[in-house]
Amino acid sequence: MNLLAIAVGIKQKYVVDKIIRKVLFPSKDFVVMLFHYDGVVDEWKDLAWAERAIHVSVVNQTKWWFAKRFLHPDIVAEYNYIFLWDEDIGIENFNPRRYLSIVKEEGLEISQPALDPVKSEVHHPITARRRNSKAHRRMYKFKGGGRCDAHSTAPPCIGWVEMMAPVFSRAAWRCSWYMIQNDLIHAWGLDMQLGYCAQVAFRLLYTFSNFVFYSHSCHTNDLRIHFRVIEPRMLVWLILST
Secondary structure (H helix, E strand, C coil): CEEEEEEECHHHHHHHHHHHHHHHCCCCCEEEEEEECCCCCHHHCCCCCHHHCEEEEECCCCHHHHHHHHCCCCCCCCCCEEEEECCCEEEEECCHHHHHHHHHHHCCCEECCCECCCCCCCCCHHHECCCCCCCCCECCECCCCCCECCCCCCCCCECCCCCCCCEEEHHHHHHHHCCCCCCCCCCCCHHHCHHHHCCCCCCCCCCCCCEEEECCCCCCCCCCCCECCCCCCCCEECCCCC
């Protein structure tokens, strides 16, 4: 069994629906957890999978804030892989079963689907889809600043994933969780440290028909907190204090 956890707002409802339908309906091997950062939960009830998902609602918080509080390694220990994704990921060319088969075949502890270089904003070439391989762990850059070659040993040249769609093995998440600050918002800088939590250099980039794109829409980072209790049929964890 695997876990897909996403911080969501109602404005991205139909994008999130596409992601979850892609994960849930081809496979029964996923549990879905939604972190509602806008406090809107009832409006999701009309989706076919809504009652099967775990809903956590705290206003104006971020994915990493939720992850630190609700994805303790002991709580998620039953899951083989934890997909901790943003809400605005395009998955038309992504196959979750195929992805996990490559993760296992390559022995990857922390990974991320490749980004479509046409539709996505690519900050580092290592994240871009390559057509001539199913996975790669390093990038090469021979001009300009931040050069990378076959002898480079530091991220983002090697052993680096971005924070919008990481996938953690159970063991890697136990390590990574302890690296997350209690007040972490964007996870900037954490991506440079995650190599500590993998025994070998890691990087999974999907090729051919299996990749995603990132539309980079942001939600609020206002840290005011509002608590809400949802009806029992939609399982919700309520924060009592911060």
